[in-house]
């Protein structure tokens with residue numbers, strides 16, 4: 001494990017009324033201790049997970065549109081408005097890694113198409129643009145990801161079938177145990193969240209705090225839905241009847 005702590009430099013912030021400090025979870029952030037190789041960010045849509053992950057990626061020197069340190073394609077890069085207000089504490093520092101941003105992965109794939117000179121060796125031997133969305137994610141995980149690195153994944157499940165999400169769990173497990181890799185993953189997937197021995201930070205209720213897997217909405221809503229689908233849907237549609 002490499003990244004141990006993320007601290008918000010409150011003394012540098014002039015106003016908490018503007019984005020990103022207007023996001024309740026960010027406003028109340030003091031520091032996040034990272035004690036595990038695999039850490040998840042969960043929370044409602046708009047609770048600030050991507051904002052913080054992007055700031056960490058920026059601070060790591062990764063392309064904020066997705067990629068690692070050597071992936072420079074400024075045209076798609078966005079400024080992280082938070083990164084200059086956080087401090088990352090490392091032990092030891094690692095520079096290898098990757099920021100996967102599901103929503104802008106196409107830009108990364110296009111960039112690789114433009115610059116690749118070795119037959120897409122890091123991407124399974126085929127242009128990422130000629131692979132399906134989910135196939136291209138898995139090619140990246142299987143071929144480009146390797147040991148002693150930090151991987152920041154923003155909703156990696158976006159393109160993955162449930163079976164491929166299980167494959168991703170296995171890849172994470174192999175990289176964590178054999179390659180000494182660290183992962184921070186923003187996700188809505190109850191499958192990914194089930195990774196053993198991971199820490200889960202919730203961004204709900206205006207704060208960032210640790211939560212047990214079984215206490216997440218992702219677990220409880222999915223479980224209730226699967227076990228009581230008819231009743232659940234009946235209640236959900238009731239007002240419209």
Ligand SMILES: Nc1ncnc2c1ncn2[C@@H]1O[C@H](COP(=O)(O)OP(=O)(O)OP(=O)(O)O)[C@@H](O)[C@H]1O
Nearest residue numbers: 019023043044045046047048049050051052186203
């Ligand atoms: N560049 C920006 N300028 C102003 N507001 C922004 C900007 N980017 C995001 N926001 C707002 O900040 C809030 C947090 O957004 P963020 O993308 O971090 O949420 P999230 O938790 O990752 O959500 P989701 O689960 O839907 O991906 C949202 O209300 C969003 O509209």
